[in-house]
Amino acid sequence: MKIAVLNGSPKGNLSVTMQYILYIQKKFPQHELKILNVAQQIKTLEKDQEKFQEVIEVIKASEGVIWGFPLYVTLVSSQYKHFIELISEKGVEDAFKDKYAALVCTSIHFYDHTAVNYINAISDDLEMRFVGFYSAEMMDLMEEEQRENLVSFAKDFFYTIENKLSTTRRYPPLKLREYKYTPSGLINDKEKIHANGKKISIITDLTDEESNLAKMIKSFQDCFSSNVEIINVNDVDIKGGCLGCCQCAYDNQCIYRDKDGFTEFYNTKVKTPDIIIRALTIKDRYFSSRWKLVLDRSFFNGHVPTIIGRQIGYIISGPLGQIPNLRQIIYGMTELADNNLVDIVTDEYGESRDIDQMLYNLAERVVRLSNSNYISPGTYLAVGGRKIFRDAIYGRMRFVFQADHRYYEEHGLYDFPQDDEQAKKMNDMFIPLINKDEKFRKMFYSRTTTEMVKPLQEIVKNPKK
Ligand SMILES: Cc1cc2nc3c(=O)[nH]c(=O)nc-3n(C[C@H](O)[C@H](O)[C@H](O)COP(=O)(O)O)c2cc1C
Incomplete structure (x- = not known):
């Protein structure tokens, strides 16, 4: 079976993501995965119609398409986004219609879901048959369990194509409003x-x-x-x-x-x-x-x-x-x-x-x-995202992202719970008591609601600036 892989990494063959694709290729030698470095070659593809058409011909001749890309700022790279725009600008949507599609991306899992949603929606808009996504942490391939997972994912993709299974559409077409705004005065x-x-x-x-x-x-x-x-x-x-x-x-x-x-x-x-x-x-x-x-x-x-x-x-x-x-x-x-x-x-x-x-x-x-210098407190979208960055920069990414590390240190952004002195004191004091003494435990849990609100009540009673 022929599969076209649209590589969204500006690094071309040196892409981390493409190692996942090459691993799939190794495990399924009966299929041919043709990698197309569309992001790396975007300037050529934009200007050279022949080269662009070559890519489209590979897609036409394939039974399936894999969107393979790295996360770039909550989405795909600008080069890949540009390639997606060229599909409609050059009017070649038909090459994608009814093709089975899957997505393999790598990242540090920071907003990988929004990129996945985006490419799923683009596939739906192109009337492709979107089978599923595999969003790997950059280094997942180093782990046996993850490699097995990747192989199962690929197997399911090939099985779906071979058996011409139906797929679900997740994103209904956009309804565009043709409205001319004219300033009203x-x-x-x-x-x-x-x-x-x-x-x-x-x-x-x-x-x-x-x-x-x-x-x-x-x-x-x-x-x-x-x-x-x-x-x-x-x-x-x-x-x-x-x-x-x-x-x-x-x-x-x-x-x-x-x-x-x-x-x-x-x-x-x-x-x-x-x-x-x-x-x-x-x-x-x-x-x-x-x-x-x-x-x-x-x-x-x-x-x-x-x-x-x-x-x-x-x-x-x-x-x-x-x-x-x-x-x-x-x-x-x-x-x-x-x-x-x-x-x-x-x-x-x-x-x-x-x-x-x-x-x-x-x-x-x-x-x-x-x-009034108002800044809305962040929701999960910011709080969760910060923790991913904090852990990555403190850990595996630090030797590369040294400028970030210096900033995180200087600005107190390494706010790991293990550095929270108050929490440490409370845990050290209460955990042994709660675990050892049943009477204390009963009393403790009967009072959590009233005790939890006490410090806040103090602030409400004596409002401080
Ligand atoms: C400009 C840029 C933006 C990035 N943005 C994100 C991001 O939003 N979320 C994330 O988890 N990783 C992000 N990354 C990390 C890459 O997705 C990750 O390193 C990926 O594995 C690189 O794959 P590649 O070698 O195939 O290009 C970003 C990397 C770069 C260079």
Whole structure:
């Protein structure tokens, strides 16, 4: 059986993920797994139609497709995202239709689920028959149990194809609303908002000046009495996508730093505003690959937040309400960076006047919350994510990501429970008593509810600043 493997790693054959594919190939010599380095060769594939068509022909001639890729910033790499965009731009969706698909990715399990959801949804949109996903921790292949697991996964994939089994669709097609937003005049009638000296920037991937997004950006700008800077990421000199070389991990210096304008752009434009509005258009199930390029290239900062304590707003054109996966990425990344997500205004429902009212509310609220320095406490999306980073940087990744390690030490981010002196004292005192003395145990557990709330009651009684 012929299987096309779409390699999403910019590292090509030196990809960690591809070792999982090669392992499958070793175990199933009767099948032919053809690896296509589409992310690494994205610039060629974009420009050279013949080369692009060669890839498509391999897919057409295959019984199945494996999306094989590394996690890059909660999704796939910008190069891979670009390849996915080329499928519809070049109108070759038919090559994918009805093909069986599976997904093999590697990562440190930080937001691997959102990347899995994304590729599953893309497969569904292409009307492929999505069988399943295998999301491995980078080094899983070193363990016998995991190797067995991988083989079972592959076996199931091949069995499904051989027996032409039916598969389930998880993501219904997106319903796009054709609505032309036209500023209603409501904003012009309102009092202009004073930014109180706060620097406000709108960062966008806008390409069409006539689009809803362009008009929403303008309306938002019009809410203020002072200047709101617009930064278009299409104007930034970016030579290429993140190569995954990790040379930045030592001292946060990107190998591209003298070759293009990204580092300077990041330090002077991205990091400086007090209030940041991201104005983006949904492209397939995410934003554009250009936007993803900016996020991937920001990885030179490692796993530390570089822009903290800011108010963040989103202005989005497209069906965000139908893509909860994307909403989760937005929430997670904002929380994880210790910023506050004020609101997201979209053009997916309401009339122009409603959109104007939402934009005005957003404008007024970002300033108000910035004045009070409000930062929403993180949910599981941030708390869980931080723990993954903390453990990885303290442990196996430390010798590579030394810049992160220094930051984590200096900023007290190694908050392991074993360092919690108060918890240690309580455990040492109570565990022996509870375990040895039945009478004490009964009394203890009968009082947990009242005792747990006591310190909080004290604060409520004597409110401290
Ligand atoms: C720019 C960049 C972004 C990354 N983002 C994530 C991420 O969001 N979540 C995660 O778990 N791992 C992330 N990783 C780690 C890679 O997914 C992991 O090292 C993967 O195994 C690399 O596979 P490859 O060698 O096939 O490219 C990232 C690595 C790089 C270089």
